[in-house]
Amino acid sequence: MIETRGLRKSYRSREGRETKTVDAVRGVNLDVAEGEIFGFLGPNGAGKTTTLRMLATLIEPDGGEATVAGADLRKDPAEVRRRIGYVAQGGSTWDESSAREELVLQARLYGISKAEAHRRAERALEAFQLTEYADRKCKTYSGGQRRRVEIALGIIHEPKIVFLDEPTTGLDPQSRAHMWDEIRRLRTEGMTVFITTHYLDEADALCDRIAIMDHGEIVAEGTPAELKREISGEVVIVGLDAPSTPRAAELLDTEAYVSKLETVDEGGLRLYVDEGATAIPQVLRRLDHAGLDLRSIELHRPSLDDVFLTKTGRSLRES
Amino acid sequence: MKLARDTWLIFQRQTQLLLRNPVWIFVGVFQPVMYLLLFAPLLKPALNAPTQAAAYKIFVPGLLVLLAIFGGLFQGFGLIAELRAGVIERSRVTPVSRLALLLGRSLRDVVSLIAQAVIITLLALAFDLRVFIGNLLLAYLMLALIALMTSAVSYGIALKVKSEDALAPLMNTVAQPVLLLSGILLPLTFAPGWLQGVAKWNPFSWAVEGTRALFNGDLGNDRVWQGLGIIAVLAAAGVFWAARQFARSVR
Numbered sequence: 139m140i141e142t143r144g145l146r147k148s149y150r151s152r153e154g155r156e157t158k159t160v161d162a163v164r165g166v167n168l169d170v171a172e173g174e175i176f177g178f179l180g181p182n183g184a185g186k187t188t189t190l191r192m193l194a195t196l197i198e199p200d201g202g203e204a205t206v207a208g209a210d211l212r213k214d215p216a217e218v219r220r221r222i223g224y225v226a227q228g229g230s231t232w233d234e235s236s237a238r239e240e241l242v243l244q245a246r247l248y249g250i251s252k253a254e255a256h257r258r259a260e261r262a263l264e265a266f267q268l269t270e271y272a273d274r275k276c277k278t279y280s281g282g283q284r285r286r287v288e289i290a291l292g293i294i295h296e297p298k299i300v301f302l303d304e305p306t307t308g309l310d311p312q313s314r315a316h317m318w319d320e321i322r323r324l325r326t327e328g329m330t331v332f333i334t335t336h337y338l339d340e341a342d343a344l345c346d347r348i349a350i351m352d353h354g355e356i357v358a359e360g361t362p363a364e365l366k367r368e369i370s371g372e373v374v375i376v377g378l379d380a381p382s383t384p385r386a387a388e389l390l391d392t393e394a395y396v397s398k399l400e401t402v403d404e405g406g407l408r409l410y411v412d413e414g415a416t417a418i419p420q421v422l423r424r425l426d427h428a429g430l431d432l433r434s435i436e437l438h439r440p441s442l443d444d445v446f447l448t449k450t451g452r453s454l455r456e457s
Numbered sequence: 458m459k460l461a462r463d464t465w466l467i468f469q470r471q472t473q474l475l476l477r478n479p480v481w482i483f484v485g486v487f488q489p490v491m492y493l494l495l496f497a498p499l500l501k502p503a504l505n506a507p508t509q510a511a512a513y514k515i516f517v518p519g520l521l522v523l524l525a526i527f528g529g530l531f532q533g534f535g536l537i538a539e540l541r542a543g544v545i546e547r548s549r550v551t552p553v554s555r556l557a558l559l560l561g562r563s564l565r566d567v568v569s570l571i572a573q574a575v576i577i578t579l580l581a582l583a584f585d586l587r588v589f590i591g592n593l594l595l596a597y598l599m600l601a602l603i604a605l606m607t608s609a610v611s612y613g614i615a616l617k618v619k620s621e622d623a624l625a626p627l628m629n630t631v632a633q634p635v636l637l638l639s640g641i642l643l644p645l646t647f648a649p650g651w652l653q654g655v656a657k658w659n660p661f662s663w664a665v666e667g668t669r670a671l672f673n674g675d676l677g678n679d680r681v682w683q684g685l686g687i688i689a690v691l692a693a694a695g696v697f698w699a700a701r702q703f704a705r706s707v708r
Contacts, residue, residue, distance in 0.1 A: 194550055195550065196549060196550065219551060219552045222550070223550075224550040228543050229542065230544060230547035231542065232539070232544050233542070234478070239470075243470055244547070244551070247463070247551040247552075247553040291547065
């Protein structure tokens with residue numbers, strides 16, 4: 139659905155008398171498959187929005203190539219526009235208009251006839267549970283309602299791909315969960331969804347595949363599970379008495395599934411394993427056979443933040 | 458065809474929003490009416506005009522041109538609000554014609570200006586102003602072209618500067634010399650030679666003279682076609698330039 143090679147964009151910014159060139163996006167290669175929710179994860183200023191805006195034809199790339207929904211981004215941006223939807227981060231509705239007016243206008247801007255535009259607006263209002271407020275001015279909407287109108291505007295022409303820039307930023311937890319459901323619904327309807335986010339949990343829970351972006355480059359790409367596995371596998375933390383710890387270490391060190399073993403000072407072990415879910419029963423059985431009592435057993439799965447930390451040397455939460 | 462359709466869509470939307478808030482009619486007419494009532498009476502003795510009606514024939518065309526210039530130049534503020542709300546960006550991801558994004562808005566400005574001009578002309582009729590209808594329509598064409606140009610330029614600049622704080626002083630700086638050098642309030646025939654010379658370079662002074670000639674029933678005056686011609690060329694250039702800003706603008 140989307141294929142990019144070496145997509146680049148730099149800005150010139152002036153600081154005092156000097157003009158500096160800032161490389162916002164430095165050569166992005168992406169392959170997004172049809173019907174998936176693809177996420178761009180990274181801190182603010184990583185170049186996610188710039189990449190998205192290039193793919194949505196809003197800014198021209200300085201270099202590189204891209205095919206979006208089968209159309210060449212550089213040679214035929216008009217065709218790309220017809221096939222994609224784009225929902226900006228900062229909102230796109232006018233205070234004094236109603237959701238219905240906005241939807242009808244947007245449909246008509248895509249060349250849809252008046253009658254059909256009204257039909258589509260009605261359907262979209264229903265699908266996004268906005269019928270009740272359809273004819274009220276946008277300024278009376280809650281943050282969540284307004285965001286739903288904006289997403290509805292982005293897909294009113296039934297595009298193959300929709301780009302959502304930070305779709306849940308600024309929403310309360312309930313509206314956020316609601317928005318995730320809406321996004322999953324779009325996928326069910328066969329749309330490819332491309333989102334940017336700086337929320338780890340959002341990337342993890344919502345996206346089929348993600349690309350982690352930092353300083354204008356993609357530093358990792360894969361399914362959330364793959365990325366996390368790639369890091370260090372998982373860690374099983376076994377709580378034991380100090381006296382029985384050496385004996386347990388001796389027993390488990392020889393097990394094939396344990397790739398690395400560390401002793402915890404106050405007693406207990408850290409076992410680095412490929413998959414915790416299969417390792418835990420084996421650890422329990424082994425220690426039980428040896429008659430060793432364990433106090434606790436915990437599984438620590440690496441998070442996407444661990445992935446980000448490994449790839450960039452800093453935590454996403456801090457940046 | 459597509460351009461006409463897209464322009465109509467934008468025009469319709471903008472007009473709808475304008476009509477929803479009819480305060481603008483009051484605001485737009487209040488100031489010129491104040492000029493008409495409180496300033497124009499000074500003109501008969503000041504201009505040595507034989508009658509009040511003669512003074513109005515000089516003053517009303519100037520007032521209308523003034524309205525067209527200022528009405529247009531300050532439209533950019535509305536666009537900056539739209540820019541901030543994301544409405545422009547939302548339009549720019551659709552295949553809508555970029556020229557239509559500009560023309561639809563500028564045409565709304567032209568129509569609202571003509572509405573104001575009609576109200577003011579009707580009021581002036583009450584003060585014994587008399588104009589041939591054909592000449593009046595030509596004068597309105599001049600006003601429409603002026604408003605088209607100034608509003609297009611204002612939109613183009615708004616897209617470039619993207620902030621009200623920059624737009625306001627810029628527009629005031631441009632508008633003031635333009636106003637003073639166009640003989641809008643008093644005819645430039647009173648001006649010293651050097652001032653007349655400078656004013657020759659101000660396209661609006663040609664437009665003002667042309668409009669005055671039309672109100673005076675002097676259709677054959679060269680200033681009429683010269684004024685219309687100059688303003689038409691500038692309006693086309695302004696529209697071309699501003700439409701490019703719509704195609705190019707970022708956020």
